[in-house]
Amino acid sequence: MKRLLADRFSEKFLYVWVILSGLILILMMGALFYRSLPILKLQPLTTLIFSQAWHPSRGEFGFLAFIVGSLWVTTVAMLIAVPICLLTSIYLVEYSSKMLREIISPFIDILAGIPSVVYGIWGILIVVPFIRIYLAPLCGTSSSGYSVLAGGIVLAIMIFPVIIHISMEVFKTVPYELKAASLALGATKWQTVKHVVMRRAMPGIVAAMVLGLSRAFGESIAVLMVVGNLARIPKSVFSPAYPLPALIANNYGEMFSIPKYDSALLFAALLLLLVVLYFNIISRMILSGIKWSNYYYA
Amino acid sequence: MHKHAIEEIIYKALMIASCLIVTGVLFLILGTIVFKGLPYLNWSMITQAPQSGYYLGHEGGILNSILGSLYLTGGATVLAFMMSLPVTLYLNVYAKKNSRLVYLVRFAFDVMWGIPSIVYGAFGFMLMLFFGIKASLLAGIITVAFLILPIMTRSMDEVVRMIPQPLLEASYALGATRLQTALKVVVRQALPGISTAVLISFGRGIGDAASLIFTAGFTDSLPTSLFQPVATLPLAIFLQFSSPIVQVQGRAYAAALILTIIILVISIVARFLTKQFTRNIVR
Numbered sequence: 001m002k003r004l005l006a007d008r009f010s011e012k013f014l015y016v017w018v019i020l021s022g023l024i025l026i027l028m029m030g031a032l033f034y035r036s037l038p039i040l041k042l043q044p045l046t047t048l049i050f051s052q053a054w055h056p057s058r059g060e061f062g063f064l065a066f067i068v069g070s071l072w073v074t075t076v077a078m079l080i081a082v083p084i085c086l087l088t089s090i091y092l093v094e095y096s097s098k099m100l101r102e103i104i105s106p107f108i109d110i111l112a113g114i115p116s117v118v119y120g121i122w123g124i125l126i127v128v129p130f131i132r133i134y135l136a137p138l139c140g141t142s143s144s145g146y147s148v149l150a151g152g153i154v155l156a157i158m159i160f161p162v163i164i165h166i167s168m169e170v171f172k173t174v175p176y177e178l179k180a181a182s183l184a185l186g187a188t189k190w191q192t193v194k195h196v197v198m199r200r201a202m203p204g205i206v207a208a209m210v211l212g213l214s215r216a217f218g219e220s221i222a223v224l225m226v227v228g229n230l231a232r233i234p235k236s237v238f239s240p241a242y243p244l245p246a247l248i249a250n251n252y253g254e255m256f257s258i259p260k261y262d263s264a265l266l267f268a269a270l271l272l273l274l275v276v277l278y279f280n281i282i283s284r285m286i287l288s289g290i291k292w293s294n295y296y297y298a
Numbered sequence: 299m300h301k302h303a304i305e306e307i308i309y310k311a312l313m314i315a316s317c318l319i320v321t322g323v324l325f326l327i328l329g330t331i332v333f334k335g336l337p338y339l340n341w342s343m344i345t346q347a348p349q350s351g352y353y354l355g356h357e358g359g360i361l362n363s364i365l366g367s368l369y370l371t372g373g374a375t376v377l378a379f380m381m382s383l384p385v386t387l388y389l390n391v392y393a394k395k396n397s398r399l400v401y402l403v404r405f406a407f408d409v410m411w412g413i414p415s416i417v418y419g420a421f422g423f424m425l426m427l428f429f430g431i432k433a434s435l436l437a438g439i440i441t442v443a444f445l446i447l448p449i450m451t452r453s454m455d456e457v458v459r460m461i462p463q464p465l466l467e468a469s470y471a472l473g474a475t476r477l478q479t480a481l482k483v484v485v486r487q488a489l490p491g492i493s494t495a496v497l498i499s500f501g502r503g504i505g506d507a508a509s510l511i512f513t514a515g516f517t518d519s520l521p522t523s524l525f526q527p528v529a530t531l532p533l534a535i536f537l538q539f540s541s542p543i544v545q546v547q548g549r550a551y552a553a554a555l556i557l558t559i560i561i562l563v564i565s566i567v568a569r570f571l572t573k574q575f576t577r578n579i580v581r
């Protein structure tokens with residue numbers, strides 16, 4: 001009897017535990033929203049988002065430069081990461097031997113484990129000088145190296161593991177029969193990949209890219225170390241930028257010395273959370289859809 | 299040569315080049331850190347706390363940050379484990395298979411996995427303000443626990459899910475309750491996966507800086523109390539790196555090397571554990 005009671009009790013207890021854990025997300029959003037209310041009362045949302053005027057001491061909080069900075073850095077990162085990651089994961093899934101795949105996948109795991117500070121230091125030591133000394137003069141401009149491009153390159157490398165890992169999983173779900181049919185019709189391997197595998201895996205690839213994108217969008221420490229942190233809309237990839245996460249991470253010290261500044265920074269965090277949440281929800285929905293459709297197929 | 303054959307060769311070359319870039323970058327990063335950090339790595343770095351004038355290049359080490367990071371992440375891992383093991387067991391043993399609740403909770407954790415660590419930092423900071431505690435080891439532990447909770451839960455969940463259903467049914471058939479089955483069959487069976495999940499989360503937590511900026515503070519003394527600020531490796535690297543003094547910058551590289559080694563060791567141990575434990579597991 002005692003163990004049956006324990007069983008009953010544990011079920012109720014665990015149920016509460018599960019509900020609590022699910023509520024964390026809502027609690028987070030609620031708390032951030034509550035904390036950003038003062039700034040939302042001070043200025044309308046449109047001014048906050050579309051104004052460039054960033055003068056916290058005068059009570060002007062326009063986030064446009066930071067939002068555009070985030071978009072620039074993320075776009076550059078995606079342009080670099082997506083082709084490399086897709087080609088890598090296609091090669092590992094469709095072409096390479098099992099042995100090569102087993103050698104390379106721990107490397108990708110390690111890449112995922114490297115802390116962002118280390119990425120930042122590496123960016124300053126290698127990427128920044130490379131841009132200043134070689135790349136910028138090559139393109140006929142000068143740059144301090146601390147730029148959108150440096151941020152983009154570092155971010156691209158940081159999201160390699162995410163995109164490669166998920167797109168490999170997606171490529172693996174493409175049924176063998178589909179590929180066999182294509183190959184039997186005389187298509188070359190690459191044609192099969194291009195017309196059959198890619199088409200079949202497209203939603204999953206999109207999901208992988210979106211997850212990588214949201215990871216890049218939210219990264220703070222590594223980016224703030226290499227991106228220059230200048231609150232102005234960047235003119236080219238060689239000019240500095242100031243993405244949202246870097247803004248939050250950089251200003252914790254003076255947060256309480258200027259009125260409403262803390263609220264503004266937490267509003268930035270809320271903005272970040274909402275954007276990332278939106279991207280994540282989309283891609284997770286796509287990914288769980290794929291799982292189901294392949295169950296039906298099999 | 300036929301056009302398709304040429305296309306095949308070009309793309310294959312591109313693919314191999316991409317693989318080389320991905321692995322090459324890893325070795326470039328590791329190489330840079332080892333090359334820069336090794337000359338500054340010495341015994342006093344890991345056995346001493348910063349002495350007076352440490353940030354001007356005088357004697358001392360980063361024992362405060364190493365211990366701080368280990369305590370903080372250790373505490374956070376324990377806290378997250380206390381939350382994620384029950385959740386995992388509920389999802390896989392108690393709840394109805396494929397019920398809406400199970401789907402929703404998994405989805406919520408997947409989404410939480412994607413939330414940037416700086417947002418967790420901001421959240422931890424708000425909790426701190428709410429409960430009236432200052433930047434301290436405790437605040438850091440709580441924040442990092444939130445950060446690694448989704449990682450730990452989802453990786454545990456993926457392992458526990460793989461346990462064959464007949465094994466559970468056999469346990470029920472012998473008259474065991476769900477609680478007994480969960481603790482004595484499921485946990486035992488999934489132990490390798492559970493320990494890997496714990497190690498992965500620990501590795502992720504120890505490397506994170508953004509969530510700690512607001513919550514853990516920084517100090518030169520060794521961690522002694524839950525309610526005192528604590529030094530952590532990522533922040534020690536970050537702070538020392540911004541110093542103009544060459545010697546101090548060098549120590550930042552050495553600290554980065556130490557942190558990277560810790561993380562590499564953890565990931566190797568995790569892999570090894572998985573291999574070791576899976577030998578005695580019913581498949």
